[in-house]
Amino acid sequence: MGSPVIENREKATSILPLFVVLLLLMVPPPSCAQDPGQESSSKPPDSNAGAPAKKQDKGKKDSATKNAPDQPAWDPLRAEKDIEVGQHYMHIGDYDAAIDRYQDAIEAKPGYAIPFRYLGEAQEKKGLKKQAIKSYQRYLDLYPHAEDSAKIKKKIDKLYKEVEKE
Secondary structure, rough: OOHHHHHHHHHHHHHHHHHHHHHHHOOOHHOOOOOOOOOOOOOOOOOOOOOOOOOOOOOOOOOHHOOOOOOOOOOEEEEEEEEHHHHHHHHHHHHHHHHHHHHHHHHHOOOOOOHHHHHHHHHHHOOOHHHHHHHHHHHHHHHOOOOOOHHHHHHHHHHHHHHOOO
C-alpha cells in the first residue's frame, strides 16, 4: 500500500483537467458581453423624435466597423484553405478565382512562400507575365533554398525574354 500523500497527489492530478474544463465552461466568452449603455442595432436611429437632440462629438466616429477586418490578419489555417481552393480553381481553369484565393492566402500568412509560387503559375497561365515574374521572385526571396528554385529561375528567365519581345 502506498503512502497517503502520494495517493492524494495522484487523485488531485487526475481531477485537475476536469476542474479546468468546468472552470472554462463557467466563464462566458467575451463576445457575449454587451455594454449596457449600447443601444440595440434593431432600433432606428431617430426613435426619440420628440426628445431634444443629443450633441454628438464631431471627432468620434463608429470605430467598431472601421477597425474590424472581415478576417483576421494572421490566419495560417485560412491560408492553407485558400491555397487548397486556389489549386482547385487552377485545375478547372478558373485562373481569376485562383489568383484571388492565392492573394487571400498571402494576406492571411504574409511571409509564407508557397502561395507566391502558385500565384505566379496562375498569373503566367493567364498571361500576366510581369506580375508572374514578381510573384516567382518573391517566392525565391522568401524561400531561397527551395527544391524547385532552379526550375523557377528558368521560368523567370523565360518570362523576361517574352516580356522583352512585347
